[in-house]
Amino acid sequence: MGESFILKHPRDEFLLWAPGRFSDIDPPLLVLGRLSPGDELSFDQIFRGELEKAEEKDIWKLGCNDLHPPLEDDRVYHYWFEIVDTSPDEHGTMLVTDPLAYNVDYTLNGNMRNQPAAVIKFREGHLHPCDAHGVEDPIRGNRIEAPDLKELPNNNQLVIYELPASWARGSGGDVKRDVGKFGDIVGLLKEVDGGSTDNPQESEKTIIADLGINAIELLPAADAKPTGEWGYATAHYFATDNDLGTPTDLISLARCCQEKKIRLFMDMVMAFGHDPYIHIAYSQFHLRPQREQDNADAWQSSRDKELRAGFGGESWRYIRATDTTDPVTGISPAANERRFQYICPASAFHLLHLERWMSDFGIGGLRLDSANNIGNWDFIRRYKDDAWKRFASRYKTPQSQPEEDPDLRHKFLVIAEELAVPIDMIRSRCVNALWNEHFQRLVRATIVGESSGGDNFEWTVRKMIDCRQISFWNGKEDPRFASGTEAVNYITSHDVEGMRKERLYNYLHNIGIHDNVEKARRAKLAFVCLLTAVGIPMIFADEEFCDQHDNFTDEIVKHPSKQTDPVNYDRKTDEWRSEVFDYVKELVGLRTKCPALGDDDTDFFYWDFSNDRRIAAWKRGRADHDPVVVVANFSDQHVPTRAEAIPNWPSRLDNKQWREVIQGREIPQEWVGREDLYRWEAKVYTCWKKRSPIQLDALEEIALPEWRNCAHFRKGWRKIAAEGDFNNGLCVVDHLFTSGLSLLFRQTKSG
Template sequence: MYPVDILNLRLDNFVLWLPGGTSSPPNLVIGVKDGDAFDQTARAPLAPFQGKTSLWALSPGSISPPLQDGQVYRYWFEISDTSLEKRGVMLVTDPFAFTVDYSVATTANDSALYQPASVIKYHDDKLWPCDIDGTEPQLPPTPDLAALPRNHNLVIYELPTSWARAGNDSRGIEVDAGTFADVLALFDPAVNGSRFASISAVREQAILSDLGINALELLPVADAKAKGEWGYATAHYFATDYDLGSSSDLSRLVGTIHSQHVRLFTDVVMAFGHDSYSYIDWDTFHLRASLEPNNPDSYQSHRNRELRDGYGGNLWRYIRTTPSYDPETGQGTVEVRPSWTFHRSHLARWMQDFGVGGLRIDSVNNIANYDFVRSYRDRAWELYNARYGPSADPTKFLVIGEELSMPVSVIHQGALDALWNEHWQGRLRAVILGESASGDNFEWTVRKLVDCRLDDINGASFREGIQAVNYITSHDIEGLRKERLYNFLVNNGISDIERRAKLAFALLLTSVGIPMIFAGEEFADQMDRSVDMGKKQTDPVNYARKDEGGWRQELFRYVANLVKFRTVCPALGENETDFFHVSEARGGKIMAWRRGKVGDGKQPVLIVANFSNESTSGSEYVIPNWPGKGESGWREISQGRDVPAEWFGREPLFPWEAKIYTRWVGEA
C-alpha cells in the first residue's frame, strides 16, 4: 500500500485523473505484444468513479473479452488532444504507469505524439506493476538506518548514464546509455555490466566501491522522452527510464549499494515535462509562458521577470487550483493544485519502493514556486520519517536544490535543506591557476573556498556545511570555465595536470560543505564530444580511461584515499575553520588552516597548501605558529605516512601541493 490513494486504486482499476474535466469519456485501449507488433484485444470507455470528481475508472473484470489471468498487457488511454495544437483523438501513456514500453508505441508524423505503451500484469483479479517481461519486481528491503552515513560525512558521486567506449565514429568512440546493470558493475566486481561489459574497468573492477563514495546521485531515473541518452526530458514520472532498465534492475542496484552503506539520491525535474498530461489535460497542468505575460506563474524566481524556459518541454503550472478528487488523500471533492499533487505522488513511489535517501531538485528557479518546493521538501521528510518511525535520524536525509544564482535565503525559509554551491566551483578553478575570484584578493578567495559560510550571497550565507554542495565539475559543463577539469586545465595552458587535479581534490574533500564528484573526474576524464557546452547532456563518461597511463591511476588512488578519509574523519564533518598562516613573503600563495573543533579530546585536521609554481626553498618550510608542534602521533593523510614530531610544521612543499595532517586515529 502507498500513502497515495490513486496508486492503491490502480490495483483494482484502470484509472485516469482529469481535474480539468472532459467533454466525453476517455477510452481504454488494451492488448498484448505479439512479437514486435501490438494485438489489440479490447477498447472500452471509462466511467466516473464512486462520486470522486474528475476521476475516471474501469474495472478489469468488466472488459470484454475478459482479460486472461497471468497475462502481461499493453494499454493506452484514448482522449481528445487538449494541447495547444489540438490534433484530435490520440492514444496516450498512462501518466501513473510504473513501466512503459517504447517497443510498442503509437506512431505519428509528429514525434511529440510518440507515446509508449503502459505495461501492467493481470492476475487474481488485480492489476500488478511489472517489468516489460512480466517480472513483478522484488523491491529492496528498507535500508539499515544505523549503517547509513550522516549528511556531515557524505561524499556524493553524480552519475549520468551517457557513457563511452571505443568505437567507429569520427572520434573513435561509441556513445550509449549505461544501464542500471552497468552502474551495479561499478559497485560489484562479480557483475560484468551490460552495454559496457567490454570495458575491463567496468567488467573486472568495482570502481565506486574502490573510490569509497557513500552517496550515489543518479541523474534522472524516471523515464525521459529522448531515447538512447540520459537527460532532463522527463516524460513518465513513475516509470524507470526505458533505456536504463526495469524496476527489478534498479532494485538490484539499490539493494547492493545499501548493503555497502551508500545512500541513493535521485534527481527530479519539475520545472517542465514531456508527460502525458500535455495532451490529456493541458491547461490544468501546463502553460506556455510567452502566452500568459500577466500570469506570475510565467516568470522565473530571482531572474528579474525572466520568462520560464521549457527547454523543449512543457512548463508545469503551479499557481492554479481546481475543485477535484485529491489523488493523495482520496477526498472526493476538494480544492487541489493538480501539479503539486501529481509530483508529490510520484515522490511517494520512489521513496517507498527504492529507499531514496536524498533528493536533488533541478532548476528550482525555473519551477518558480517556492511554496510548492517547500511542500515537496516537507512531503519528502514526512515519507522519510514514516519509513523509520521514532528512530528516524534527521542527519540521514537531505533535499538539495540546484539554482546557479544561489538563493540561500530559501534554505533559511525552509523550502530546501541545501543548495549547489556554484560559487565554490568558480573559486576553485581560480585558485588552482593562482588567481583570485569574485572581486576578492587571493587570500579571501581561498578563505571563502575553504569555508563557504564566509560567502555573502545577496545578504544571506550558508550557516553550516551541510547546506552547501561543493563540486569541481558537475554535469552542467555549459559556460565559461565549467568544462571537465582536464579540459579546463589544458585550455588554460597547464601541463602539470596531475598536480593541479590533486590539489583540487584536496581542497574539495577538506572544505566546509558536502563534496560532490562528477563521474570520471576522479581519474581526470576528458570531453569526447564537441567542446560546444550545449552538449552537456551527451558528453559521455569514459571509464576505460581509469586504467590509461600511470598518472590517471595514481590520481584515482589519491582521490580514493581522501574520499575514505572524508567519510570517516569527524573534524571534516564540522564547520569550525581557522586560518593560522598566510605567507606574505610569497604573495599569500602559501596558506595553512585548521578544520574541526579543538578541546575535549577533539582532533582537528591541519592543511597547508602551496598555490604557486615554486617549491619552498631549502629542506624545510617552517610555520612558526603551527598548532600541536612537538606533539607525537601526527600523520600526513595524502601520502599515508607518519610524521616525526621534530618535522611537524616544518616540512617542505612542492608546487601546487597540499599536505593534510591529523592526530585522529580511526579507520579510513
C-alpha cells in the first residue's frame, strides 16, 4: 500500500485538515517561534499569520518558504495552530498542537495554554520532523526493514510479554523510579554500552531476553498528556510519548526486537482521546454520549444500555459523515466530478495514524483497547483490514483477504480487549483474537482448589486449559473460540484493579497464603496452566518472578496509582523468586519451540478426585507430533509413587524417551506415569527434544562442489541447520537430490 495523501504531502508546508470548520473570513493561524534559553526558558515568536485555503476542501496550508521573516537554515522551531475552541467547554481563542505532529514538546505547556508545541526543523528549504534537541527522525522509507517472514514467530507459538514502557526502569531498594524509556527496554533485551545495560541495576540485565519470550506488547506508545502513567490518555496520535522517547528511540527498539526475532505489538486507544481535534472541530470528531443518547454512536457496541465512557477524554465519533477531502485518498468534493465525498473524519484520522505506526515502526501485531467502548464494529473491521493490508504490503501485493494468505496468516494478529469477551467480534471478522478474561478467573480459582462460574472442578480445569470449551451461549446459538490463536490467556494483566485481579503475589497474600515458598508453588502451577493451555499466553511484566505491589496499604488496587508502582527488579535476586523465574523460563522455551503446544488438540485422559485429591492429566499435540503431557495436582494432598501407571498415558513417536521438562530428566520407561506429585505441583513431560543448531558452513564443506551454488540446495540446508533436525529438514530438498543428498545425509549423520 502506498502513502496516504496527507502523509506524502510535500514537506515544505504547514498543513491542517479541519473538516467543516473554517472559512475564508475566519482561517486558522500559524504561530511559530524558537525557544530562548536562559534562567527561565522563554518563547520568541517569529511568525503569526493566516493559513491559506487549499484546492482540496477543508485543507489549510502555508509554505515554509513563504514566511516573513524567512526561516533560518538548520534551525529547530516550535509551532501551534491558533483557533477558537469548538469543544463544549468553550475555552475561546487558544493554541493547539498540530494533529499530525511527529514530535511534541511540553516545555512551554504552562505558559502557552494547555497544548504542547509541535517541533520541526527547517533545513535546505524543507521541514524535517525532529525532537526538541534537533535530532531528526530517520527519513521515510529507510526507518525499519521488514524482517524475513520465515523468521517471524507464528501466532500459535507466541508468548507475549505485556510491558508498560515506563516500567522498564523499574524500582529497587528505597529508590522509587518509573518513567522508563524505549532505550531502557533495549537494555532489558541485550547488553549495551560495553556490557552494561541502559538500566543502572545489574539485576535488571537482559531479563526479558533471558525469559525467552518472542513477542512484546507495549502499552500505548503514542504521546499522552500524563507523566508516569501508561499512555491510555492518548493525545497526539502520530508522536511517540514525550516521556518515553523519540521516534528514533522507538525505531531502535523495533530493530532490536527484530534482531531477537521478537514481534512488537502496539496498544492502540481509539475509544476516546485527548487530541487537538477536541478544540479544532469537536462535532466532527467527538461526542459526549450522555448528551446524545438518541444517537447509536453514544452506546457501547455489545453491552446493553451502557453509554460509552471517555475516562477523562472525549469519545470519538464514528457514525457522522462529512463532505470533506479524504486525507487517505486525497479525493475532494472540491475537485471531484461527484458533488460530495462523504467520509467519517474520526475513522479517516485513525487510519492515518495506523499507517504511521505500521510503516515507520515495523509493528508485528495490534491490541485494540476497550473494543466495546469504541462502539462501532464496522470501523474496527475496516481498521483491522487496513492493518493486514499494510502488513502484507511489506512482502507482496495485498489481496482482498491477506489474513487468509498461506504465507502471511500466521505472522500477524489484531487483538481486541474487552473484558466481556464479545466472541461475535471474531465470528464477524472484526478482529482476529480477543483477550480471554475467563482464563484469569479460572486459573486463579484452580490454584487454590476452587471451582468457578457454576462449574464443577473438572469443567473449571477443562475450560481453563482448552478455551474452545468456554460457552458464549446467547439464547440462539453457542459461539466459541474456534482455535487457540483466537484467545489471549493471562494470569495477570495491567488491569490489576480489584480483588482477584491484582498481581499474583498480592492475590495469594490477600487470600491468606503468606508463606513465600507456598506462593512459589501456586505461581509455578499457574504458569504450567498458562503455558500449556490452548490459547496465546501473555505474561504481565514482573509476574515471571512474582513481584508485588508496594504502594498500597489496603487489599484493593485502584486507578491510577496502579500505574506508578513499577517493577522492582531487585526482587528477582530473592532465591524463591529466582526459582520461579527459572521455572517459567523453561516453560516459555517449551511453548515457543515445541510443535505440540502450537496445536489445538487437547485430550484430558485422567482425573482423580479421591481422598480429597484434585488430580488432572492432559495431553497436548496432534497425533503426528511428539506429545506434551501435564499431570497436575490442584490440592494439598501429596500423591505418592503409583504402583500402576496412569491409565491411557499417551504413546510415544518412534519410541523416543520421555523427559520431564523443568529438570530435564529422562524418565525410564518403568517410571512413566508413576512419579509422585507434591501438593500444588504439576509435572510436564514430553518426548520432543530441541536439537542443537548445526553449523551451515560445516555442512557445506562436505557437500559436493557442484551443489554448493545451487539455490535449492542452500535453502534446504539452511532449514536443516536452523531446525537442527535432519529428518524433517531433509524432506525439503530430497525431491531434488533424492539419491545424492540421501547419501550425503547418511554420511553426515554417521560422521
